[in-house]
Amino acid sequence: MSVPTSRALDARLALVAPALHRASAQLWRPEGDLTGRYIDYLWAMHALTVASVPLLERAAAVCARLDEEWAPRLAAYFAVHAEEERGHDAWLLADLVAAGEQQEPPLPPPLVVELAGAQYYRIEHRHPAALLGYLAVLEGHAPSPALAGVLAARTGLPEAAFRTVREHAALDAGHLAEVQRQLDRLELTAAEQTEVAVSALHTAGILARLFHQLAADPGGQQ
Template structure:
């Protein structure tokens, strides 16, 4: 993924792909918060602490999709590169599964998704590696740099919440299945990006098939 050959266009593709994922984060949390506040969860001991956590985390995550667009522009791309193309089926699978579980099972499943997205934060040295090999300015690397710090604190907050929630065995399984699905989908997304041709199209995520095989 971060090899030197073709890194600049691949990094732009990474920004477009992560924007497709991250722009869904706040709407997913809002959906889960609103769902858990509904009458269907009246008397559920998870409802109040889960809604409070999501309300706070929504505020923490607002605007991060805009960071990615700013990074993309600073890296020589355009907002349309991320906003124009249809997102990959892998992104739809990653995010769409959470919609289903929130609406048709229990909103607590979303915590597995959040744990994966924030449990694999960029390493502190990644921004330096990208900058040295692409010549990009710091303005193009803000999201990677910020999340190498922010996600560690956010993960600690999530683990503390999971420790105090009175989860049944069934709901523990819901969180675990959500996390495993999210990890699988993200792995396939990164494999797809890593297999991108050295000189992909400047638009969107480059000439890569939806299943991640370079044509």
């Protein structure tokens, strides 16, 4: 009996999960300028989230051109998920205003550009199903339900500055389960499964690097 695609992907991601957990722990450590690190995190997530809906819409459009029986189902999933993600960049801007930030969005960190840009390449030049690997990592490493309260207590920022962290802690478990259902419903070839896995592992690696950069450079965006 073959292993479900989602379980095979989970096994691969388990190899890199410790590195992501270490990076996250460094980012949220109580020592140093935690408030500055949190604000930098919000700006980085805003820059990444701005790309979310266009990525999903592009993947849906490319799926619609594929001569695969399951492609319309995947296109529909991407389109629905785009609507679920729409407006989340505005949540982040509202969090930043609540945290006292009034400036225009700064240049995005290059690692954020690499995260989103790699997916544009994969959608256009490899296979749109690769975006599922990206989503599996981002949805699977959402903030913990306790993080917003911990950060509020340690930074002294108002509760209104933590909406996105709270919302994603609540929403992303369901989103991850849907990504896994899609993976297991699709009749992906071995090569297409590899595209998904490579996308996921690449995403996990860049995300860990981004967290380490934010942890090491509070107040910096480059």
